Amino acid sequence: MTLLDFINFYLVPGIVLGSIYAVGAIGITLVFGILRFAHFAHGDMATLGAFIALALVTAGMDPWTALPLAMAITAGVAIGIDRTFYDYLKARPKIVTVMASLGVALMLRSVVQMLWGVDPTTYVTGIVRPTDYFGILLRPRELYTLTAVVLIVVGLELFLRRSKWGKAMRAMSDNPDLARLSGVDNRKVTMLTWAIVGALTAASGFMLGINTEVESMMGWHLLLPMFAAAILGGVGRVQGAVLGGLIVGIAEELSVFILPAQYKAATAFALLLLILLVRPRGLLNGKVL
Amino acid sequence: MNKKTLASLVGAVLGAAVLTAPAHAQNVKVGLLGGITGPIAAMAPSMLDASRLAFNQVNEQGGILNGGRLEVVVGDSACNPQNATDAATKAVNIDRVIATVGPHCSGAVLAATNSVAVPAGVLVVTPSGTSPEITRINDRDLVFRTVPSDxxxxxxxxxxxxxxxxxxxxxxxxxxxxxxxxxxxxxxxxxxxxxxxxxxxxxxxxxxxxxxxxxxxxxxxxxxxxxxxxxxxxxxxxxxxxxxxxxxxxxxxxxxxxxxxxxxxxxxxxxxNFFASAPVGEASASLDAFRTAFSAAGGNPDAIFTTTSYDAAFLVALAIEKAGGDRSKLAEALRAVASAPGEPILPGEWAKAKKLIAEGKDIDYKGAAGDHEFDRAGDVPGQYAFFKVSGNTYEAVGEMK
CATH class of the missing domain: 3.40.50.2300 (Response regulator)
Incomplete structure (x- = not known):
């Protein structure tokens, strides 16, 4: 096997996959860091986002133009879900909200299955053969995916570090009571968080869909690697989620060298166990944004 | 007279009482186990209806044995091993069925037969368990299927x-x-x-x-x-x-x-350059007879596994008739009624089959899904064709030998 084969068939797919995990893991980390619960409906929210984009594409839009719109719509849905379900359980122990999010996951999936059915479909019919860049084979959709991920991560980092609302989110993540005393409106920050999380899930669902197929279980299958990525990098850290996503994605693709291929899915589990044993706070000490 | 002798005497008397029970107009219970809930919930209703059609035909055309009726005990095997075991346990140990049609899914069949039906000596005919593992069950010749193994x-x-x-x-x-x-x-x-x-x-x-x-x-x-x-x-x-x-x-x-x-x-x-194999149905007078009867009963004969479900039920009924209701002879009787040589019996021809069996003649059931010549493991061979993509659908490019 040549180095180019290694890059083309193991490393590049790993990086693309890892970027998709990373975008999803950022959402998980935001919910955990600011609202302090594990959001199990994350995967199915990604499915919903992917299908909203599909509806727009079916209506005649170009897939990459449909993406921002789908992100906006899913952001609205995420706020709606928070208002309808999670907000109502705010005063109860967090475990109740965690379980409720599992229920929301099942509801979202059923809605998708009722509206669009269970057959897999695609944004664009046909196959795309890669372009050769000095021996490295890349498809346009892979380049777009990587670009979109970089834009999202840089944009989010800037927003959290520089803007007033980003600072408010970080303050609430640090200490919600103190933030409220200092004049941060927790309600608005919660809404803002859900808007960002909704948009991010739609992006991860869309990017998974455009690189494979769109089907009703796609998001659910993403959930475990996304959680593994978030915990691996350090819960509550955006850079950690990105790092974790890339590690999990690349590790899954490279695992076929040492393990039979049917254990590929177990790689994320194994990494998760290992990091919990060796470094439970994650690679970049997790806790606050 | 010690206690032991007394106990065995009582046992013998009870046994004799069972043996001398009147043989006329006795109803026979059969189990109908299917994945009513679970992953194949969408397919199961048609399959169960097809099996019920066969049992109804038996009851309408003279009943089973000496004018008895087939009583159907329906159980939900839910397409998973635990539920299948529960449903089979209830059918076998509580309802006392002598044979079951189903369960439907391979995993369910494996569990229900290994842990319940085979130890109890109950005949099982599945219309849709396709796993090769079913061939390998140590089944004392009690497990059959009307669908070909993968x-x-x-x-x-x-x-x-x-x-x-x-x-x-x-x-x-x-x-x-x-x-x-x-x-x-x-x-x-x-x-x-x-x-x-x-x-x-x-x-x-x-x-x-x-x-x-x-x-x-x-x-x-x-x-x-x-x-x-x-x-x-x-x-x-x-x-x-x-x-x-x-x-x-x-x-x-x-x-x-x-x-x-x-x-x-x-x-x-x-x-x-993409090709696929798939089972193909064979046009036959049997299939037409089933389609007419099932449509008349309000079913959809094109639904998946309806032909095999019907055949499984009809074969079970024929075997019970042939064996005279004796469960220990059911497997042997099933092979006899399903295999050549013999007078051909088509779906729905219960009265004819009953008459021939009464006369001691050999019969050969020609099912809606195929001839059902069982091999040693209780499997039937399948018919497959090789398909290629043509236009927006698949087109057969040849039979597979």
């Missing part, structure tokens, strides 16, 4: 590829009962015929990328990939990624891959 398909596919001049392949299979069973049968037959398996690996479903799996498989140097997976699931992802990266030139799938979703997503133009 083993036949895997082997037929191996022979077809050999006949088409393909001698070196890589195999990617979904790691479940379906994919693994097919892959093992295929591998055994292909290697026995002198072919080379240049790559052989299982995969889990639901992953976003299988490019590294495919790269590993392609390293063996084969240019044909055989995929045992579902075309509206992971199989589609694998096929797409293999095509896009030029890992292989020719792609072969089994019935699971013969899905419209493949053509819809990848486009017929890209699938000129």
């Amino acid at each position: 083993d036949y398909q895997g082997r037929a596919l191996a022979r077809t590829l050999k006949a088409r001049g393909i001698t070196k392949v890589a195999v990617a299979y979904l790691n479940n009962d379906y994919g693994k069973g097919l892959a093992e049968s295929f591998k055994a037959e292909f290697e026995a015929g002198g072919g080379t398996i240049a790559g052989y690996s299982g995969h889990e479903d639901g992953k976003a990328s299988y490019r590294s799996d495919l790269a590993q498989l392609a390293r063996g140097g084969a240019d044909t990939l055989v995929i045992f997976d579902y075309g509206d699931g992971t199989g589609l992802t694998i096929l797409r990624q293999a095509l896009e990266n030029n890992f292989f030139k020719t792609f072969i799938g089994a019935d699971g891959m013969k899905s419209e979703a493949v053509i819809r997503s990848l486009g017929a133009a890209n699938l000129t």
